[in-house]
Each structure stands twice: as structure tokens, then as C-alpha cells.
Amino acid sequence: MRMETVGEAPDAADLMLVRDWLDPGSASALVERLLHELPWQVHRVRLFGREVDSPRLSCWMGDPGAAYRYSGVRHEPHAWAEALLPIRDRLVRETGVAFNSALANLYRDGRDCMGWHSDDEPELGERPMIASLSLGAARRFVLKHRRDPGRKLAFELTNGSLLVMRGDTQEAYRHALPRTAKPVGPRINLTFRRILPDPRAITENAGSRTSKASP
Numbered sequence: 001m002r003m004e005t006v007g008e009a010p011d012a013a014d015l016m017l018v019r020d021w022l023d024p025g026s027a028s029a030l031v032e033r034l035l036h037e038l039p040w041q042v043h044r045v046r047l048f049g050r051e052v053d054s055p056r057l058s059c060w061m062g063d064p065g066a067a068y069r070y071s072g073v074r075h076e077p078h079a080w081a082e083a084l085l086p087i088r089d090r091l092v093r094e095t096g097v098a099f100n101s102a103l104a105n106l107y108r109d110g111r112d113c114m115g116w117h118s119d120d121e122p123e124l125g126e127r128p129m130i131a132s133l134s135l136g137a138a139r140r141f142v143l144k145h146r147r148d149p150g151r152k153l154a155f156e157l158t159n160g161s162l163l164v165m166r167g168d169t170q171e172a173y174r175h176a177l178p179r180t181a182k183p184v185g186p187r188i189n190l191t192f193r194r195i196l197p198d199p200r201a202i203t204e205n206a207g208s209r210t211s212k213a214s215p
């Protein structure tokens with residue numbers, strides 16, 4: 001696997017970007033399948049204390065029991081899409097992390113986006129590894145340090161690329177997928193996550209930070 005390190009020193013976005021983790025042909029074919037096969041929904045997110053529709057379509061998938069919360073409500077995941085099983089298995093093999101869920105996001109065009117947030121839900125535990133597979137149109141991904149906003153990173157997530165975020169990345173940085181005025185086709189992003197079995201056991205150590213602070 002050819003790795004391209006885009007992180008920096010301690011305190012520290014610990015990132016690994018693998019271009020063409022999936023070859024572009026397979027990645028494009030997967031977009032077509034997932035566009036039609038996933039039960040896409042508009043998720044609601046909390047923004048400055050109000051609930052609003054998120055500007056994208058989403059679908060949570062996972063093993064039975066890998067329940068997750070958003071906006072204070074516990075949700076059971078949809079079953080894994082058949083097309084994603086080999087991908088999940090390969091990621092588990094290559095990372096050694098037993099991913100049991102994935103959040104799929106569909107950015108229909110350049111107006112769809114994701115605001116600044118960290119993937120720091122308590123059920124992910126501390127220093128989670130998140131494996132993010134991008135399919136379809138290339139979009140710019142940005143990270144900004146929480147306490148030192150001058151520390152920024154930005155790069156393109158191209159068709160078939162895999163971004164692995166680890167270590168202190170969620171703790172130290174927030175990330176976003178900005179909207180763009182350029183004409184762009186649909187993009188699907190899959191973030192593979194490991195949801196820990198009993199979130200109640202870990203809530204005391206987490207949750208001081210807000211997550212999904214913007215849509």
C-alpha cells in the first residue's frame with residue numbers, strides 16, 4: 001500500500017492518505033451502486049441549539065447492536081450494503097481495527113457539504129481510528145486545529161482515495177467538507193468506525209466537547 005503522509009508533528013493531525021486505494025473504475029462503479037441501493041435520508045443535526053436538516057444525504061450502516069446517537073436519540077443502523085462487505089473486510093485486515101459501522105454521506109453537488117466538527121462521539125472511545133473512503137467527484141477536505149486556528153491542512157479527496165485519521169486528530173483538530181461553486185458531480189464518502197459495545201461505560205471520559213456543531 002503506497003502511503004502519503006499529510007500530517008505534521010505532535011498535537012497533531014495523525015493522517016494517512018492512500019490515493020487509489022480503490023482503482024478509479026471500481027470506485028466509480030461503486031458510486032452508481034450505492035446511489036441506487038442505499039436508503040438515503042436527510043439526517044437532522046443540531047446547530048446552535050436548533051435542529052436543522054443537514055445539507056447532504058446520509059445512511060448509517062453497521063452490525064446489529066452497533067447503535068449510535070445523534071441529536072440525543074439512539075438509532076439502530078441499517079444492515080450493511082452487500083457491496084460494502086468486501087471493502088469493510090479489507091479495511092479491517094489492513095488496519096487491524098474491527099470496524100462495525102459506517103456512515104455514508106452523499107454530496108449531490110457542490111452545494112452539499114459538511115460543517116466543522118470532530119468525530120468524537122463518546123461511543124467511538126478515545127483516539128478513535130476513522131477510515132474514510134471517498135468515491136466519485138473530488139472535493140476539498142480541510143482540517144483546523146482547535147486551539148490554534150492558524151494550523152490548517154487542506155487537500156483533495158479524489159475518487160478511490162482512503163484517508164485514515166488516527167491518534168489525537170479528533171481531539172486536536174476539527175474537519176469539514178466545504179461547499180464549492182465549481183460544478184461537481186456526486187460524491188459519496190464512507191467513514192468506517194468502531195462503535196464500542198457499551199457507551200455508558202465511557203461517557204464519563206468524553207463529551208466535554210461538542211460534536212457536529214455545524215451542519
Ligand SMILES: O=C(O)CCC(=O)C(=O)O
Pocket residue numbers: 103105114119132134141157175176177189191
Ligand atoms: O465527506 C467527507 O470527506 C467527510 C465526512 C465526515 O467528516 C464524517 O462523516 O464525519
Ligand SMILES: [Fe+2]
Pocket residue numbers: 117118119175
Ligand atoms: Fe467527520
